[in-house]
């Protein structure tokens with residue numbers, strides 16, 4: 710995917726913690742997704758159908774990631790966004806796990822796992838991208 714090449718992952722995280730520190734800071738469910746690249750079950754996350762206006766922040770470090778104006782109804786079972794609020798907010802990284810070529814989305818500030826981005830699916834969004842993000846990776850700050 711070209712966007713992964715335009716924003717290569719060359720930076721070290723601004724916020725770093727040891728594995729033990731992350732385990733203390735996060736709930737077991739948060740840790741499994743954010744630090745072990747797990748995926749919450751579809752249609753179970755607290756923000757899947759949320760339309761509240763506000764800013765979505767990284768639950769691990771608090772960095773702003775997405776805005777509610779970029780969230781759209783994808784019916785895929787996870788919160789979906791078509792563009793990061795700030796292109797520097799996330800890092801994209803090829804992910805060949807599960808025998809599929811996917812692009813992983815990470816928080817640039819702390820390198821925690823957020824979800825995956827897909828494109829060319831035909832959603833009526835300005836970028837034809839779907840940032841498929843785990844609710845548990847996010848904290849919504851209502852406006």
Ligand SMILES: [Zn+2]
Nearest residue numbers: 767770816819
């Ligand atoms: Zn973060």
